[in-house]
Amino acid sequence: MSIVVAPEVAAALARCGAVVALESTIICHGMPYPKNLQTAMEVEAIVRDNGAIPATIAILDGVPHVGLNSEQLKRLAISGRQFQKTARRDIAHVVASGGNGATTVSATMFFAHKVGIPIFVTGGIGGVHRHGEQTMDVSSDLTELGKTPVAVVSAGVKSILDIPRTLEYLETQGVTVAAYRANEFPAFFTEISGCQVPCRVDSPEECAKIIYANKNLHLGSGILIAAPIPKQHAASGKIIESAIQTALKEAE
Numbered sequence: 001m002s003i004v005v006a007p008e009v010a011a012a013l014a015r016c017g018a019v020v021a022l023e024s025t026i027i028c029h030g031m032p033y034p035k036n037l038q039t040a041m042e043v044e045a046i047v048r049d050n051g052a053i054p055a056t057i058a059i060l061d062g063v064p065h066v067g068l069n070s071e072q073l074k075r076l077a078i079s080g081r082q083f084q085k086t087a088r089r090d091i092a093h094v095v096a097s098g099g100n101g102a103t104t105v106s107a108t109m110f111f112a113h114k115v116g117i118p119i120f121v122t123g124g125i126g127g128v129h130r131h132g133e134q135t136m137d138v139s140s141d142l143t144e145l146g147k148t149p150v151a152v153v154s155a156g157v158k159s160i161l162d163i164p165r166t167l168e169y170l171e172t173q174g175v176t177v178a179a180y181r182a183n184e185f186p187a188f189f190t191e192i193s194g195c196q197v198p199c200r201v202d203s204p205e206e207c208a209k210i211i212y213a214n215k216n217l218h219l220g221s222g223i224l225i226a227a228p229i230p231k232q233h234a235a236s237g238k239i240i241e242s243a244i245q246t247a248l249k250e251a252e
Helices: 007-014 025-030 035-049 070-082 088-096 105-115 140-147 163-172 204-216 231-251
Strands: 019-022 053-060 063-066 084-086 101-103 119-121 151-154 176-180 199-201 223-226
Touching: 007 019, 007 053, 019 035, 019 105, 025 035, 025 070, 025 084, 025 101, 035 053, 035 070, 053 070, 053 088, 053 105, 063 088, 063 105, 084 088, 088 101, 088 105, 088 140, 101 105, 105 119, 105 140, 140 163, 151 204, 163 176, 176 204, 199 204, 204 223
Parallel strands: 019 053, 019 119, 084 101, 119 151, 151 223, 176 199, 176 223
Antiparallel strands: 053 063, 053 101
16 A cells, blocks of 8 residues: 655654654544644644654545645635544455545554554543443444553543543453553543553653553554643633533533
8 A cells, every 4th residue: 555654754764753643533533623734733833843744544535544735724724524533444445445544543653653653642541431341332433442552641531431441441352551640541631540650751861761661572462551631721621520410411
């Protein structure tokens, strides 16, 4: 399969420089234009300010792209939901039909690993849905973490999901789960979920050691590093989480 790697990304990989993969579903399906474009550009700028090269991933006209220029980012942002939300299962169809795909966590991990990018940053990954033991509704993000050696840094899983069962499923998949400077797994909008993590890391160096050990041992599985929401935003997060819990009770 032909994958177009942006020159800047290719050059960084060739010299073993730092590259961070970014998904595109959040651009097309996560928020409206122009807020989505502004956010995408801000995230890329943060990556650059910290000495790495951002590589936003998407499928354009049937061709997977790793690393997008400003015009391509703008195209995604304006097109929005016209781009198909693309998980691993959808890749072959979108490519074969010459379609446009906004990659989810699973598809982004797949393409990142294909070109040799070991780090991927996102907001929140998918997980086991509530009542998943009856519906079998389990995100492909979790199975991808079980078979693709990419380290995913996120604010946890989306808090509308079943966090305890998600962590159990990740254990079954052999995924290392660590919390950054915390003992509990974060709940996306809030810092705590009530679920203990098997591993705590307190510095970028500790994270790097785990990633290196995973690669050196050829474990073949991914790593989830959960970074809690920053304290300055946690109060707003608690309001959102409270609304989610109220809605879930009403739905039940």
